[in-house]
Structure formats: structure tokens, C-alpha cells
Amino acid sequence: MTLLLLIASIVLLALSGTPALLTRGRAGEYASTALVLLGAAGGLSAAGYTLASGRTTVASSMWQLPNALLALRLDPLAAAFLLPIFVLGALASVYGLGYWPAQQQASAGRVRAFTGLLLAGMATVVVASHAILFLLAWETMAIAAFFLIATEDTDEEVRGAAWLYLIATHTGTLALFALFVVMRAERGTFLLGPVASSTGAITTSAILLLALVGFGFKAGIVPLHFWLPGAHANAPSHVSALLSGAMLKLGVYGIIRIILFLPKPPVWWGGVIITLGLTSALVGISLAISQADMKRALAYSSIENVGIIIVAVGLFVVGRATGVRTLAALGLASAIAHVWNHSLFKGLLFLGAGSVLHGTGTRRIDRMGGLLRRMPATGAVFVIGAIAAAALPGANGFVSESLLYLGLIREALRGGIATLAAAMIALAGALAVACFVRLTGAIFLGVARSDQAAEAHEAPFFMRAPLVVLAVACIALGVFPSITAHALETVTGVSGVIAPFLRAISVPLQAAAIAIALAVVALFAATRRSPRRATWDCGYAQPTARMQYTASSLSEWFTSRLLPSFLRPVLRVTAPSALYPTSATLSVDVDEPFADRILQPLAARWAARAMWLRWMQQGRLSLYLLYIFVALLASVTWVVVFPHMGALR
Amino acid sequence: MTAVLQLLVVVLTAPLLLGVITRTKSLVAGRSGPPLLQAYYDLGKLLRKDSVLSSTTTWVFLAGPAVAVVAPLLASLLLPLAGPRAPLAFTGDLILFVYLFALSRFFTTAAALDTGSAFEGMGVARELTFAALAEPALFFGLLALARISGSLSLSSLLTVDGASWHRASAALVLIIASWFIVLLAENSRVPFDDPNTHLELTMIHEVMVLDHSGPAFGLILYGSALKLFVFSALIADVVLPRTGISLADAAATLGAVLVIGVVVGLVESSMARLRLVRVPQLLIAASLVAGFAVVLVLR
Numbered sequence: 001m002t003l004l005l006l007i008a009s010i011v012l013l014a015l016s017g018t019p020a021l022l023t024r025g026r027a028g029e030y031a032s033t034a035l036v037l038l039g040a041a042g043g044l045s046a047a048g049y050t051l052a053s054g055r056t057t058v059a060s061s062m063w064q065l066p067n068a069l070l071a072l073r074l075d076p077l078a079a080a081f082l083l084p085i086f087v088l089g090a091l092a093s094v095y096g097l098g099y100w101p102a103q104q105q106a107s108a109g110r111v112r113a114f115t116g117l118l119l120a121g122m123a124t125v126v127v128a129s130h131a132i133l134f135l136l137a138w139e140t141m142a143i144a145a146f147f148l149i150a151t152e153d154t155d156e157e158v159r160g161a162a163w164l165y166l167i168a169t170h171t172g173t174l175a176l177f178a179l180f181v182v183m184r185a186e187r188g189t190f191l192l193g194p195v196a197s198s199t200g201a202i203t204t205s206a207i208l209l210l211a212l213v214g215f216g217f218k219a220g221i222v223p224l225h226f227w228l229p230g231a232h233a234n235a236p237s238h239v240s241a242l243l244s245g246a247m248l249k250l251g252v253y254g255i256i257r258i259i260l261f262l263p264k265p266p267v268w269w270g271g272v273i274i275t276l277g278l279t280s281a282l283v284g285i286s287l288a289i290s291q292a293d294m295k296r297a298l299a300y301s302s303i304e305n306v307g308i309i310i311v312a313v314g315l316f317v318v319g320r321a322t323g324v325r326t327l328a329a330l331g332l333a334s335a336i337a338h339v340w341n342h343s344l345f346k347g348l349l350f351l352g353a354g355s356v357l358h359g360t361g362t363r364r365i366d367r368m369g370g371l372l373r374r375m376p377a378t379g380a381v382f383v384i385g386a387i388a389a390a391a392l393p394g395a396n397g398f399v400s401e402s403l404l405y406l407g408l409i410r411e412a413l414r415g416g417i418a419t420l421a422a423a424m425i426a427l428a429g430a431l432a433v434a435c436f437v438r439l440t441g442a443i444f445l446g447v448a449r450s451d452q453a454a455e456a457h458e459a460p461f462f463m464r465a466p467l468v469v470l471a472v473a474c475i476a477l478g479v480f481p482s483i484t485a486h487a488l489e490t491v492t493g494v495s496g497v498i499a500p501f502l503r504a505i506s507v508p509l510q511a512a513a514i515a516i517a518l519a520v521v522a523l524f525a526a527t528r529r530s531p532r533r534a535t536w537d538c539g540y541a542q543p544t545a546r547m548q549y550t551a552s553s554l555s556e557w558f559t560s561r562l563l564p565s566f567l568r569p570v571l572r573v574t575a576p577s578a579l580y581p582t583s584a585t586l587s588v589d590v591d592e593p594f595a596d597r598i599l600q601p602l603a604a605r606w607a608a609r610a611m612w613l614r615w616m617q618q619g620r621l622s623l624y625l626l627y628i629f630v631a632l633l634a635s636v637t638w639v640v641v642f643p644h645m646g647a648l649r
Numbered sequence: 650m651t652a653v654l655q656l657l658v659v660v661l662t663a664p665l666l667l668g669v670i671t672r673t674k675s676l677v678a679g680r681s682g683p684p685l686l687q688a689y690y691d692l693g694k695l696l697r698k699d700s701v702l703s704s705t706t707t708w709v710f711l712a713g714p715a716v717a718v719v720a721p722l723l724a725s726l727l728l729p730l731a732g733p734r735a736p737l738a739f740t741g742d743l744i745l746f747v748y749l750f751a752l753s754r755f756f757t758t759a760a761a762l763d764t765g766s767a768f769e770g771m772g773v774a775r776e777l778t779f780a781a782l783a784e785p786a787l788f789f790g791l792l793a794l795a796r797i798s799g800s801l802s803l804s805s806l807l808t809v810d811g812a813s814w815h816r817a818s819a820a821l822v823l824i825i826a827s828w829f830i831v832l833l834a835e836n837s838r839v840p841f842d843d844p845n846t847h848l849e850l851t852m853i854h855e856v857m858v859l860d861h862s863g864p865a866f867g868l869i870l871y872g873s874a875l876k877l878f879v880f881s882a883l884i885a886d887v888v889l890p891r892t893g894i895s896l897a898d899a900a901a902t903l904g905a906v907l908v909i910g911v912v913v914g915l916v917e918s919s920m921a922r923l924r925l926v927r928v929p930q931l932l933i934a935a936s937l938v939a940g941f942a943v944v945l946v947l948r
Contacts (some may be wrong), residue, residue, distance in 0.1 A: 370765070372707045383709065383759075392752040393745060405744045409801055412792050415947045419792055423940075426747065426788040430781035433751050437777060441762030447705050504739035511737070512723050512749070519715035519868075520708070526864045527700050527711065535703040535764045536860050538849050549762070549770020557778045562929060 003057045003074050006046040006082075006127065012039035013089065014120035017113025020102065024109075029102050032112045033093045036119070040090035043082060043123060050079035051487040058129070065132060071191060073129035076491045077260075080336045081126045081253045084343035088245045089119040091347065091466035092238040098462035099354055100236055107151050111236060118144035118242065125250055131180040131190040138176065142169040145247060149235045161230030164595065168227035172217030179210035179258070197263035204262050208269060211258035212276070219251025221310060222280040225303045226595035229287075232299035233363070237354025240295060244302045244350055245343035252309050252339060256332070259317060270318030271417050277314055278421055280307025281428040283567065289435045290559040290569050292552065292590045293363045294353050297439055298346065301389060304428060305342045308404065309335050311421055315407045318418070329494035330407030336491055337400035337484060341477065345388035345397055348470035352382040355459035355467065356443060360452040365442045365551040367453060372444040374456040377464050379444040381471035386436035388474045391429050394513055396477035399484075399505070401429065406501060434558065442551035449545050479513045481506050552588065567593055651895040652726070652736035658899050659725040663878040664688035664871065666910045673914025688874060692867050700863025705765045713760025714865045717872030720753035725879045728886060729804040731899035738804040743791045746803060747784070750835070750876070754780055757869075761857035768849045772856035775925065779841065779853070782932035783831045789939035790824040790831075794887070796946045797821075807886035820945040825884055827939035832880040832913075834932055836873065839917040841928055851925065881909040 012035055019031035050057070060071035093115065102108040121141030128134040146169070150162035186195050186203060195204065213224070220228040228248075232240045259265065284303030291297035312335035319328025355378040356371060357363055372379035388395035404425065411418035448454035458464075477483060485499040492498070537543040559568055570589040576582070591597070616627075668685040675682025684690075702710070726737040727746045735742070758776055761769040791806070797817050798806045814821060834841045837854035849856050858869050885905035892898055923931065 370705065372709065379707075387752075387755065390751070390755060391748070392755055393748050394752065398748060402741060402744045402748075406741045406801065409741075409743075409792065409795055413796055413799060415796075419789075419943055419947065422792055423785040423788045423936075426784045427781060429748070430751065430784040433755055434777035434781055437755055437758045437762070437773065441759055441773070445707070445709060445759060445763040446765035501739075501741055505741070505745065507739075508723060508727070508737045508742075508745055512719065512752075515719040515723065516712075516716055519719050520712050523711045523715050523865060523868065524708070527702060530700045530702045530863070532702050532704040535705055535766045537766045538768055538859070543766065545765070547767050548765045549767050549774065554770060554774045554777075557774045558781075561926070562778065562782075 001057075002046045002049055002055075003059045003072055003127075005042050006074060006123070007059075007072070009039040009042035009046065009086075010120045010123045012036075012042065013116050013123065016093075016116035016119075017109070018116075020112040021109040024102060026102065029097060029108065029112070032116070033097060036093040036116065037090050039119070040086040040093075043086040046074065047079035047082040047086065050074055051076055051083075051490055054490040060130075063133075067190060068132040069130045069191065070133060071130040072127045072133075074127050076487075077253075077256065077336075078126045080487070080491050081249060081339065082123060084249060084340060084347075085119060085122045085126070085246045088242055088343055088347045089115075091469060092242050092351070095238045095241075095351055095354070095463050095466045096236075098460040099238055099358060111148060111151055111239070114144045114147045115239065115242070117141075118148060118247070122246055122250060126253060129192045131184070131192060134192065135173070135176065135180070138173065141247065141250070142166075142173065145169075145231075145243060148239045149231045149243075151236050151239070152234070155234075157230075158234045161227075161234040164227045165231040168217050168224070172214045172224075175210050175214030175217075176254075179207060179214055182207055182210065183261075192257075192261070194261045195263060199263065201266070204265075205269075207258060207262060208265075211255055212273075215251040215254035215258075216276075217251070219248055219255070219306050219310070220280070220303050221251075221276055221306060222283045222303065223594050225280070225284070226592055226599060228303060229291075229296045229299040229592055230595075232302065232350075233293055233295035237295070237350055237357060240299075240354070241347040241350035244299065245347040248302060248306055249339045249343065252306065252313065252335065255310075256313060256316075256335065259313070259320075264323075265317050265321045267318060267321040270314045270316075270321055272314075273317055274311050274314030274417050274421050277307045277310030277312075278424050280304065280310060282307070282424060282431075285428050285431045285435060286558075286563055286567050287593070289431060289438065289555045290563070290567075290590055292365055292588070294356065294365050294368075294439060294443060295350070295363050296590075297365070297435065298349050298353060301349075301432070301435060302342070302346055304432065305338065305346070305389075308401065308425065308428070309338050309342070311425065312338060312404050312407070314421075315404070315411065315418070318411060319407075325494050326497045327407055327411055329492040329497050330403060330410070332492045333488040333498045334400050334403035334407060337403055337488060338397075340484070341388065341396040341400045341474075344470055344473050344477070345385045345395070348381060348385040348467060348474060349389060351463070351467055351470070352378055352385060355463050356382075356456075358459055358463065359456040360450075362450070362452055365439065367450040368443045368448070369446045369453055369545065369548065370444070370448040371453060371456055374448075374453075375444075375458045378459055378467065381467045382444060383440055384471045384474055386440045388478065390433045390436040392433070393509055394475070394478050394516070396474045396481075398509075399478060399481040399502070401425070402505060403498065403501065431558075434555075438551055438554045442554065446548050447543075447545040449548065449550070475513075479506070479509050481509070566597070651732040651734075654895055654899055655731040655736060656726070658730060658903055659722070659875065659878060659882075662903055662906075663874040664692060666878050666881065666906060667874050669907050669910035670914040670917065673911050674918050677915065677918035688870070692871055695867030695870065696864050698863040698867075700861075700865055703764045703766075703860045706760075706763045706860070709756070710760045710763040710860075711865060713756045713763075714861060714868035714872065716756035717753050718868050718875065720749040721872060721875035721879045724749045725875065725882065727803050728879065728882055729808060729891075729898075730882055730886070730902045732895040733808065733891060733893060734804045738802050740801045743795070743801065743803050743806065747787055747791070751780075751784075753872070753876075757857060760861075764860040766860065768856050769859060771850070772853055775853045775928075776857060779834055779928055779932060782929055783834050783935065786827050786831050786932070786935040786939045789936060789943050790828050793820055793824055793939065793942040793946045796943070807883070808891050809887055811890070817946055820942040821887065823938050823942035823945070825887060827935045827942070828880075828884050828887075829912075830931065830935035830938075832877075832884065832909075833916070834928075834935075835880060836877045838913055840920055840923040840931070843917075843922045846922070851922070878906060881906040884909060 124137035288300035316331030
């Protein structure tokens, strides 16, 4: 019954784009949104019921594909990953009514159709329990996301980002093919399920490695993250929210699922996974601080958060390996909680960035400033999102990170990598504060740095409403963390660790929320009649917007002095020379170091080497038909002749 | 009861610490200096004054001072200052302790950026970077103490008994040294920042509050006194033995905090401010010192 409801919801979501695609006007969009809301409501009730009851439902039916079985399985873990998909899907769909309306955007119908497919694909990935179905859903999701990223395909940068994404996602899928083949060789079937505990260490390590590579591409684990910033920055903002808030998490889901299939892991796996996570967290946040484009900064912050989630997964593996159930529970619970929390606050931030883009027409941080007065609602919710993203008490990000810390410190009492991990996560947390103060400050505070920012307009109702919903959710989960306790205990199957901690931490959090609210109100009352004068600026009475500290100058201390040179933005300076200096130039190129400094040159060299193959590409259809014929002939020969070779001998 | 006592001690005596530091400095310099209670007079005056707001600012500008007072006050309630158990103690409270100061940092720096002033921006850039470098030192110290005591709550983790001192004295000394550096950095004291300087280009904390006036500035001043008190009390807790009698413990904490104030005053009298580019090196050194403490206790 639960599964039937979910299937119906998935079908609704898959079809949701049709009305918008068929009709040009506003009615089609409303109909599409209604379908998405209906599908999301159904899906949420199915997932919510599963999380509340802890029951697992399975269904399978024969399918007309060779080797394939239509097998579905909805367990608490799957339900946990379904929540962000449906919540963000519904909110992004509403947001799209204001952000990407059919009157202004010719691509509106297309975006709605592919968003529906993306949501349906993601939901199917989570419940698929057969490799073929999983891969079909995975590819539906990946290709729908490609078309969504390429929405504004007249722009060169967008096309580049979309192609890079397509290459990366398919490289990941190749690893998944290999993964499922290895698992089939072990299990004898493509049905996904546990691998026998007698399996050799080399095979299980190979499975884990393939999963880390295949799913790591989707999750954006450094160094497989290089496609992510461009793709998430160039997609329409409500799509970015879905990509960052929901799709990334499916990489994490895959990794957790495969780990659960494997027999008791060795401890060093946990060490490897924690190291990967720490690298992602630190590299992600370091690069986020130096970005000049607000959406790229948010995308790098997603890499940081995935890193934190991966550290939690590593802790889960350590707990499983050492047989400490509470540790495994803390690891898994903090991973899941951070998946939820990140999707809420990153969804909020990407949608907020969309409103800023809508109001100003630019993504460049250095052209903004003072938007809080022009866009009070968007600004206020963005500040809440920034507090959550910096994992500060009072918002939801802190709760999941403190669960992770609790696990890490418990493990650190026994020594090992967890000690370093706790301190490095603390460093990443402090850098996240720097990153989000910089973003909030440069975009919303101070004085407008350009005409676009000075004339920015507040977003329409349909764009503000989802933002307010997300902001309320971030604060509610931050101040009343016990809300999630039952669901987290259901997913982990261990009780008595998570709920008591969440209960204990809510007292000081609520005290903090009340005290801060009172203090702010009191200060407001005290300064209500205060006169307003120009900023003091050390006695200079006519400060201009250009005298403000910019976003680049805010991060200069960090990027040019502390960051390893590989991660620094490229500075191009032509210094004035000669006795009568004529001209000088300075430009800062904030690139993606892994893509532009390692992969690009490597790919260029390979492309040059592969030049001799060009004669094959003549662009004539007849020639390609010949290739296909030859390939067909060769495979027929192989199938027919090869088995008889042995007999001949 | 102990909760009320502890809250009273923190709320009432925090500004006294500023007076002790100033008095120490003036005695070393051979002056008589301002009265010990000068900070109280300043606060009283500021709270009575009207304020002027910058025309560019929004509600974020006022949230800064509010959070700057609330965060250290709540953090103080996580420390066992009067009695064996802090009023808000729970397992894992050390995480909240560290992150409350991060929350305060978020709002004070955002408030500074709200003015659109270049000077305040400079202060923000420095504050954010230096605080990030101080974070691992604080955390390594807490991890080492957690390991020594086998506990995840500040209340039992900070009450180091004689046996632990005997067993891990080297590590504890390293932690105290590292945390003292963190105290100086987080509270913008010499050698990181000079609270007496009047050159905006070199300041960190003071430059971020140039535009606050009247009650808002009073809250900032009070908030920084609280923060200094809480960091001193954190170190005092590690050093002090516990009697279990809340009044005696509270008095001992207060005494130790004031002694730390004297030490801060002596440091400020005996050395100059570091060049800004040297600051990160000292902070990384503090992290390494605390890291060594962890290595020692894990051995």
C-alpha cells in the first residue's frame, strides 16, 4: 500500500511537466505545479509513514527486459533520502512560477518537463532494488539534469558546464556498471542485496572502491567534484536548489547502501572514507571563500557539506568495523540528519540566490551590497540560511554537526584519525563562518556597489513563499531538534543515544533563541528614536560605495596568505614599468583548480595524441552505417564462430 | 542555587577583570591609572547615552551587540564555576561552548559589514581569519582533556583532579599554554591587537565597532568583558582544585580569573603588538602545542 502510493506519486511527478509543455500560458504552469505538489504530498506521506513505523515494504514484478526485474524496496533509509527530493521538488516547483514563468521564458515548459523527470528519476533510484532498474532511473535522472543545466544553452559558459557535467556523470556511471557486474558475479543475480560474508577482502574492497568512485562523482567528493560548481552555478536557480539539495545526496545514498550490503568492514576503510570527507570539507570551503560568483560559492559550500556527510559515513564504517553500535548509530544518524539539514538550508540559499539574481540581474558578489534594505524578506531568510550553513547554534546545521562531533569525540577517546577529524571539522566550521559572513555581508549589507544592486527589486510572492517555508524549517529544526529524533532512531535501528542528546541540547538552544530575541528587541526599543547619520568612517563624512571593503578584499587575507598556492585564484598583474609608467592591469581569475589546472591540460594532451584517429570521422552518414554494419558483422562472427573454435581444435 | 550564584558572579564581576588588567598595566608603567571600577562607570554612562545609527545599517547592526552579550553569557553557564556541575551541563556541551562564540563572531562581523565602512571591513577580514586559526587549538585542547577525563561534558572534563595532574601534567601544561594564546587572540589583546591603540588600520576588534554608540556600544563592551571572563574561567577551571562547596568554588574561580587578568596585564606591559602577518604563525603554533598535548595523552 505504501509502495503503491509512492509509485503513483512517482508517475504523477514524471508526467507533471506535460500540461506546461502542451500549453503556453499560465494555466499549464499551475496545472504542472499542482501535479508536482500532489505527487510530493503522496511521496511524503509514504516516506513519512515508513520513517514513523519503521516498516519495510517490497514489491516486484516481471519485466519485458532481459535480465531485468521491476523490484522496489522502501525501507527507512530509502525514506530518509526521499524526504529532501519531495520537499525541495514541491518548493522549487512553486518557486518556478515566479522565477521561470512561461510569459518570460520560452523554455519554461521544457524546464518543468525535465524537472518532473528528474524528480521521478531520483525517487526511483532510492527505491530501486534491482541493478537494471537502478541504472535506468540513474540515467533518467542524470540526463534530465543535463538538459536542465543546459537550459540557457545560448550561453557558451552554460554549454561548457553542461558538457563537463555529462562527461563526469557518465564516467561515474561506468564505475557503477562495473560495480553491479562485480556484485552480480558474487551474488549470482542483479537484485541488489547483501554480499556473502565469506567474500574475499579484495572483492569487497573493489566493490567499495567502485562505489566510492561511481557515487563519488555524483556526490561531488574531491577530487571528483570538478564538474559540480559550473553545473550548479549555471542551472536556473530553482534547479540548482534541486541539484544541490537532492541530487548530490543520492551519491551519499549509494555509498551508504553499498556499505550496508558489504560484510563487516575492516577499520581502515573508515579511515580512508574519513580522510576523503575531510579533504572535501576543507578544499570545498577554502574554494568557497574565494569565489566571485555567489552561486559558485554556494556550490563549493555544498562540496564542503558533502565532505562532512562523508566523514559521518566514515565514522559509521568505523563503528561497524569495531562493533560499537552506538558509534555506528551516531555516524549514520549525523549523516542522515546533515543530508536533511543541508538540503533545507542549501535549498534556501540557492533559491535566495535566485531571488537576488532575479532582482539584480547579476551573480557577481562584488557588484552587490545593501540588498537587505531593497529585498528585506529575501535578505532575512538568506541570513537564516547563512547561519544554518555556517553550522551555528539556533539553526539546523548545528544540530547535525554536533551529532557528528559527539561521535567523533567519542571515537577520539580511543585515539586514531577521529581526533584529527574533529579538529579539522572545527577548522572547516570556522572557515564556513568566514565564507558565509562574506557572502551575507557583501550581498546584503553595506551600500550597493552597482546600479543593478541599487535598483534591485524584491521577489514576487511565489518566490518568497518557498523561501519562508524553508527558513521556518531551518529554525524549527535548529531550536527543536528532538523533532527528528524518532526518525533518526528508526533509520539507525539503535535507540538511547541520539534522542537523549537531542533532548539535552535543545534546552540551551531554546534559551539562546529566547535570550537573543529579547536582547534584539530591547536594543531596538532603545534605539528607536536614534538619529541616522552617515557612516563614521574615521571622520570622513562622504564615504562612497567604492570605498567599502569588497568581497574579494574580505577573503584576501585568507586566499593570498594561508591557502596553498594550488587552491588560490590566479592573479594576473601587469605592473607599471619604465620611468614614465603608462598602463597597469590586474585581473583575478577564479577558476576550478582541479578542472582547469589538471584535467584540462591532460585532456588537451590526450586530444592531441588522438588526432590520428580523425580520419574515421568523415561526417558522412553512409560511412557511419558502414561502421555499424562492420561492428554487427564482427559481433555475429564472435557469437556464432567463437564457440566452435574449441571444437575445431 | 549554584546556578544563580554562578550567574551573579559572571554578570557582576566580568567588567572588574578589565579593571584589573588596566591597573596591572598602569602599575608596571609607574602610573596610578584609572579606578578599578572604570569599566562599570563606562558601561553605566554608555547605557544612559543616546545613540547615533549609520544610515546604511539594518537590523543586523543591532543584532551584533545583542548576540555578543548573550553568547558568552550562555557559554558561561556551560562551565562548572561554582560547584561540580554547570547549570546547563549535558553530554557533548563542549561543542555548543565552541560554537556559541562562532555565533557571536558571525553577528559581530556581519554588524560591522552593515555599516559599509572600509575600516570595519578590514577588521572583519582579520577577525574571521584569525578566529578560524584559533579554533583547532581550542578543539585539540578540549579533545585532550576529554581523553584525560574520559568524559564528554565540560563539567567533568574541566575538573582535573590530582591524579590526572600527576598522570598528564605535561599535556595539561601544554593545553594551558595553548589556551592562553587563544585567550589573547580571541579577546584581541596584545600581542594580537592593542585595545588601547587608536590607529584604525591596525586594529581588529576595536575597528569593527567604530559605528556603535550608546547602549549598543555598551553591550559590545560588556560582551567583550564577558568573553574575556569566560575564557579566563575556562583556563582557571583546569588549574583549580574543586572543593565541592559552591561558595568556595565560586570565590576560587573569581580569584583565579583575576590572577589571569594580572598575567594578561603583565604580558601587555612587557611586549609590543605583533605585525599582522606574524599573527597567523603564532596561532598555528598554538594549535600545534595543543596538538602535542593530544599526542601525549593518546600515547
